[in-house]
Amino acid sequence: RPHSPSNSKRPANCLSLSEESPIPCPHAGCMRGTGVAMAQLAVTFCNFFDSSVDRVTVHFINKDGEKLTATAKEGESLLEVVVNQNLDIDGFGACEGTLACSTCHLIFEKDAFRKLDPITDEELDMLDLAYGLTDTSRLGCQVCVKKAMDGLTVRVPTEVADIRRELEVGKQSK
Amino acid sequence: MAMSSGRVCWKWGSPLRRPRPAAGWRGFSRLHSTAALAPQICVVGSGPAGFYTAQHLLKHHKLAQVDIYEKLPVPFGLVRFGVAPDHPEVKNVINTFTQTAHSNRCAYYGNVTVGKDVLVKELKQAYHAVVLSYGAEDNRVLGIPGENLSGVYSARAFVGWYNGLPENRDLKPDLNSETAVVLGQGNVALDVARVLLSPLDMLRKTDITEGSLAAIAGSKLKRVWLVGRRGPLQVAFTIKELREMINLPGTRPLLDPADFTGLGDVVKDVPRPRRRLTELMVKSALEKPGEKEAARWASATKEWGLKFQRSPLEVLPAADGKRARGIRMAITSLEGSGESARAVPTGEVEEFECGLILSSIGYRSRPIDSSVPFDSKLGIISNSVGRVQGATGLYCSGWVKRGPTGVIVTTMNDSFDTAQSVLEDLQSGLLNLSDSKEGFECVRSILHSRGVQPVTFSDWEKIDAAEVARGRLVGKPREKIVDFQEMLQLIGH
Numbered sequence: 001r002p003h004s005p006s007n008s009k010r011p012a013n014c015l016s017l018s019e020e021s022p023i024p025c026p027h028a029g030c031m032r033g034t035g036v037a038m039a040q041l042a043v044t045f046c047n048f049f050d051s052s053v054d055r056v057t058v059h060f061i062n063k064d065g066e067k068l069t070a071t072a073k074e075g076e077s078l079l080e081v082v083v084n085q086n087l088d089i090d091g092f093g094a095c096e097g098t099l100a101c102s103t104c105h106l107i108f109e110k111d112a113f114r115k116l117d118p119i120t121d122e123e124l125d126m127l128d129l130a131y132g133l134t135d136t137s138r139l140g141c142q143v144c145v146k147k148a149m150d151g152l153t154v155r156v157p158t159e160v161a162d163i164r165r166e167l168e169v170g171k172q173s174k
Numbered sequence: 175m176a177m178s179s180g181r182v183c184w185k186w187g188s189p190l191r192r193p194r195p196a197a198g199w200r201g202f203s204r205l206h207s208t209a210a211l212a213p214q215i216c217v218v219g220s221g222p223a224g225f226y227t228a229q230h231l232l233k234h235h236k237l238a239q240v241d242i243y244e245k246l247p248v249p250f251g252l253v254r255f256g257v258a259p260d261h262p263e264v265k266n267v268i269n270t271f272t273q274t275a276h277s278n279r280c281a282y283y284g285n286v287t288v289g290k291d292v293l294v295k296e297l298k299q300a301y302h303a304v305v306l307s308y309g310a311e312d313n314r315v316l317g318i319p320g321e322n323l324s325g326v327y328s329a330r331a332f333v334g335w336y337n338g339l340p341e342n343r344d345l346k347p348d349l350n351s352e353t354a355v356v357l358g359q360g361n362v363a364l365d366v367a368r369v370l371l372s373p374l375d376m377l378r379k380t381d382i383t384e385g386s387l388a389a390i391a392g393s394k395l396k397r398v399w400l401v402g403r404r405g406p407l408q409v410a411f412t413i414k415e416l417r418e419m420i421n422l423p424g425t426r427p428l429l430d431p432a433d434f435t436g437l438g439d440v441v442k443d444v445p446r447p448r449r450r451l452t453e454l455m456v457k458s459a460l461e462k463p464g465e466k467e468a469a470r471w472a473s474a475t476k477e478w479g480l481k482f483q484r485s486p487l488e489v490l491p492a493a494d495g496k497r498a499r500g501i502r503m504a505i506t507s508l509e510g511s512g513e514s515a516r517a518v519p520t521g522e523v524e525e526f527e528c529g530l531i532l533s534s535i536g537y538r539s540r541p542i543d544s545s546v547p548f549d550s551k552l553g554i555i556s557n558s559v560g561r562v563q564g565a566t567g568l569y570c571s572g573w574v575k576r577g578p579t580g581v582i583v584t585t586m587n588d589s590f591d592t593a594q595s596v597l598e599d600l601q602s603g604l605l606n607l608s609d610s611k612e613g614f615e616c617v618r619s620i621l622h623s624r625g626v627q628p629v630t631f632s633d634w635e636k637i638d639a640a641e642v643a644r645g646r647l648v649g650k651p652r653e654k655i656v657d658f659q660e661m662l663q664l665i666g667h
């Protein structure tokens with residue numbers, strides 16, 4: 001189970017509303033190691049104070065085809081949505097949002113993909129190592145929820161083909 | 175090894191049935207939550223493969239007990255002893271591993287070498303399933319004259335040294351040469367080059383060991399060449415690591431434009447990762463740098479570069495016959511193209527002066543025990559989707575299953591696959607749960623009789639806390655304890 005990102009490399013424009021909230025909100029702090037219960041508590045707590053915050057519905061199609069639906073807050077990254085809502089996606093977010101693992105790889109529909117903020121070289125570098133890379137792939141820890149995304153559906157890749165392994169197939173043996 | 179335990183803590187199971195077709199991904203937890211018998215499973219090795227296999231088993235089988243055996247007192251394998259000290263974010267996986275270890279159905283037993291302190295055969299008697307995840311602890315050798323001269327080190331040993339692996343603590347590499355050659359162009363080669371050339375102010379804030387930091391601070395090194403036997407289109411490193419190298423403060427890249435001219439067009443249609451990687455090399459080699467970059471390169475005091483189509487032939491001894499003074503390499507040409515191109519010697523040779531040679535041509539797994547089938551050509555345990563060939567109840571995951579390539583996410587996925595094979599065999603009845611197994615209770619007495627005292631996870635947490643406290647005194651995330659005995663003393667063994 002991934003932890004709430006602590007030293008995460010969030011995109012600059014991806015400021016969680018709770019972080020700006022005048023009321024100290026546990027959501028903004030580090031919840032590392034405190035587990036699911038704390039994360040849920042934090043969400044409840046945030047909801048209680050931020051009743052004005054816009055809710056956005058996001059669907060995740062899991063590896064086995066199951067649809068997981070989450071109520072996200074504007075400004076959260078998709079990794080934070082998965083963590084905070086305790087969505088059961090195996091191995092998701094191993095590096096805790098620090099752009100060092102590619103386990104948060106998600107596949108978007110074409111139209112939705114086009115509307116996302118531009119992708120950085122650093123995200124592309126990490127994406128290049130992801131399983132089942134597609135033209136509409138992004139890393140969940142780098143995409144933040146916007147109001148316009150309401151109803152968005154993203155897919156967790158199922159394909160078990162490692163790009164890097166393909167790169168190595170033709171390797172010369174000693 | 176004369177080691178008959180004389181202990182019988184198992185009985186023969188009933189005749190085994192063949193597995194039925196696999197059920198879906200999710201079916202297991204539901205099915206097994208009603209089963210009365212808890213499977214006893216053990217994992218050998220506590221690197222990413224061991225921990226991800228354990229995590230998947232615990233998550234998808236609500237009764238499984240998973241014990242992890244580790245040779246070293248401390249857990250996490252290459253995440254602690256391989257991953258470069260300046261990549262702390264990669265080590266965040268330790269948080270998830272720690273949660274797994276805290277499960278009340280998971281136990282960690284460090285300081286237990288399987289194959290010596292307890293045999294695979296004995297583990298099979300104590301557990302329903304044994305998963306071998308012991309990684310690749312050796313390295314490939316060049317097999318050329320002079321490879322053992324002083325001044326030549328395997329990258330594996332060098333990495334172990336700067337990362338505090340007890341077995342490499344006394345490596346004391348000779349860093350008095352101005353030029354180093356790293357043989358191989360993989361990510362380990364880049365790690366080694368970066369650690370050697372990084373500004374000390376950057377290294378000082380990492381968990382690099384005190385001793386190696388001091389040695390690197392005193393080194394005369396100015397230049398590192400990464401030498402590949404094939405061409406720029408066949409480099410094994412990846413783009414993130416290359417970009418990091420290109421941007422390394424205080425250094426400038428030495429890339430010969432002739433090596434890269436025209437490559438931009440060649441890669442237009444290859445898959446994106448190779449294309450972007452090549453484009454970055456081409457850009458750095460051929461384009462005029464931006465103002466900032468140009469200024470940085472001009473003021474750099476250290477440099478690194480890539481050399482291609484050079485295959486090592488011989489390490490040349492200095493006059494004393496003991497030390498390396500250089501290396502002789504065969505110039506190669508490429509047969510075929512793309513990923514599968516082969517390097518063939520042209521007959522021309524080249525000599526290169528350098529006093530430090532690091533061989534970074536890959537890791538290698540060792541066979542653990544004669545009872546486990548090992549493919550010595552591929553250097554892996556013979557297996558099919560993690561099921562060890564001809565050995566019911568025996569599995570493997572990670573580098574020892576696949577060979578020593580792939581990042582943590584690759585290892586994670588293949589470990590989930592292996593765990594899935596175990597779950598399928600439990601469900602099909604191939605692993606017979608009515609044949610009751612004692613698990614650790616049985617192993618405890620074996621270890622006791624051999625005078626081996628395991629280190630538990632809470633013991634590790636004491637070592638961890640001591641390391642973090644020592645690190646804090648000097649502004650580092652931790653100061654690793656590199657001495658085995660000191661670790662054991664700390665926990666009162």
Ligand SMILES: Cc1cc2nc3c(=O)[nH]c(=O)nc-3n(C[C@H](O)[C@H](O)[C@H](O)COP(=O)(O)OP(=O)(O)OC[C@H]3O[C@@H](n4cnc5c(N)ncnc54)[C@H](O)[C@@H]3O)c2cc1C
Pocket residue numbers: 218219220221222223224243244245246249250251252253255256257258261264286287288289307308309310311333362365537542571572573574579580581582583585
């Ligand atoms: C130098 C280096 C740097 C790397 N950096 C990165 C990186 O930045 N990012 C990334 O994603 N990947 C990186 N990798 C790759 C990553 O480390 C591997 O994919 C991963 O560690 C393989 O996991 P494993 O569990 O199979 O092996 P290991 O991590 O080697 O774990 C094997 C464990 O088994 C134990 N063991 C061995 N023999 C026995 C025995 N007989 N009994 C009991 N225990 C035993 C070992 O002590 C070890 O703890 C790096 C690899 C190297 C070599």
Ligand SMILES: NC(=O)c1ccc[n+]([C@@H]2O[C@H](COP(=O)([O-])OP(=O)(O)OC[C@H]3O[C@@H](n4cnc5c(N)ncnc54)[C@H](OP(=O)(O)O)[C@@H]3O)[C@@H](O)[C@H]2O)c1
Pocket residue numbers: 171172173174316357358359360361362363365402403404408409410411415485486534535536537578579580581
């Ligand atoms: N930051 C990271 O993500 C990170 C860091 C470190 C390691 N890792 C991963 O860990 C794995 C292991 O890395 P690695 O660098 O040890 O292995 P690697 O990627 O397999 O690279 C080995 C290099 O050695 C060369 N080589 C092999 N045999 C040779 C010989 N006889 N003579 C000359 N050259 C030879 C190979 O060239 P050929 O192609 O010609 O065989 C290749 O350039 C890789 O998958 C790597 O990505 C990742």
Ligand code: FES
Pocket residue numbers: 079092093094095096097098099100101102103104126139140141142
């Ligand atoms: S969580 Fe690791 S890259 Fe996004």
